[in-house]
Amino acid sequence: MAVAAFALSYDALRQMAAASHIHPALTYAFPLVIDGFIAIGIGALLVLRTAPIGPRLYVAALVGTATATSIWANVLHAVRLNQQAPRTGLALDDITVGIISAIAPLALAGAVHLYLLVQRRPTHMGSREGGRPSTMHVASERGSATTSGSASEADVAQVQAEQVARPAKPQSTQRDRGPSATFEQAIEIGRTAPLGRGGRVSRRHIEQAIRNKGLGVGRKRLDEVKESLQTELDQAQTVTA
Numbered sequence: 067m068a069v070a071a072f073a074l075s076y077d078a079l080r081q082m083a084a085a086s087h088i089h090p091a092l093t094y095a096f097p098l099v100i101d102g103f104i105a106i107g108i109g110a111l112l113v114l115r116t117a118p119i120g121p122r123l124y125v126a127a128l129v130g131t132a133t134a135t136s137i138w139a140n141v142l143h144a145v146r147l148n149q150q151a152p153r154t155g156l157a158l159d160d161i162t163v164g165i166i167s168a169i170a171p172l173a174l175a176g177a178v179h180l181y182l183l184v185q186r187r188p189t190h191m192g193s194r195e196g197g198r199p200s201t202m203h204v205a206s207e208r209g210s211a212t213t214s215g216s217a218s219e220a221d222v223a224q225v226q227a228e229q230v231a232r233p234a235k236p237q238s239t240q241r242d243r244g245p246s247a248t249f250e251q252a253i254e255i256g257r258t259a260p261l262g263r264g265g266r267v268s269r270r271h272i273e274q275a276i277r278n279k280g281l282g283v284g285r286k287r288l289d290e291v292k293e294s295l296q297t298e299l300d301q302a303q304t305v306t307a
Contacts, residue, residue, distance in 0.1 A: 068105075068177035074190065075101055075136060078143040081094035091189050100139070103132045103172065105178045129175075136171035247281035252291040255279055266298040 076097040077156045083096035107129035112123050144167035145160045158166075181262070247255065259275040262268025276283045283291075 068174055068181065071170045071173035071177060072101055073095075075140055075174060078140045082139045082143050090241040100132055100136045101174055102265065104129060104171070104175050107132060108175060108179050109182055115233065116208055122133060130136075133171060133175055135175075136138070137168045140171055144169070245281060247276050247287075248285050249290065251281065252276055252287060253294060254280065255281075256291050256295050261299075267299060268294050 079097035080093050083093040084090065088096060107125055110125050111122065111129065114125060141164040144163045148158065148160055148163040184277060253273050256267070256272040259268065259271040264300060269288060272291060272295070273288055274286060276288075
């Protein structure tokens with residue numbers, strides 16, 4: 067579309083250059099100066115989009131002047147030809163002819179601007195986990211961009227270092243156990259647990275009985291409960307004997 071718009075504007079501007087008594091061998095350069103400057107100026111505006119306001123206003127003023135000049139030359143060319151043309155067939159007034167002739171330079175500026183915007187758009191977005199690119203994605207990009215063996219080994223080593231440096235998520239088991247049993251609860255539940263080998267209190271059986279109740283228990287408390295229940299069992303056996 068930009069090429070077609072440039073061709074339409076080029077014809078009108080070259081005829082305007084010839085009417086301005088520019089040397090016939092140089093009339094081709096007049097459209098290139100005006101419409102070419104529009105394309106270059108739009109690209110400069112995109113490059114300077116983060117620059118201070120002063121340079122951006124300066125470039126914008128130059129682009130606006132070049133665009134207005136191209137539109138004015140195209141409109142004047144069309145209007146003058148319309149006034150001199152014989153009235154045969156479909157006849158348009160000067161305003162309509164001028165508006166139609168202004169479409170070409172406007173389309174040229176718009177097409178160049180849209181093309182540069184599309185070219186500057188990223189082709190892909192890296193996958194992110196927790197606000198950072200994933201390690202597998204970083205490794206694949208570095209592996210495809212690196213051509214030498216030594217550079218590839220350095221990238222792999224860096225990725226491995228990032229994996230080591232990244233803290234692993236703690237594996238919490240407390241949330242799967244439920245609330246911890248108190249000493250009294252553990253004693254009551256432990257009395258219902260079956261005895262182990264030799265008729266002695268089994269630490270494993272006590273722990274299993276507490277887990278079956280949906281409660282958790284620490285190792286230290288489990289040892290205390292086992293010793294207390296074993297003492298209670300020994301005393302009961304002594305009294306019975």
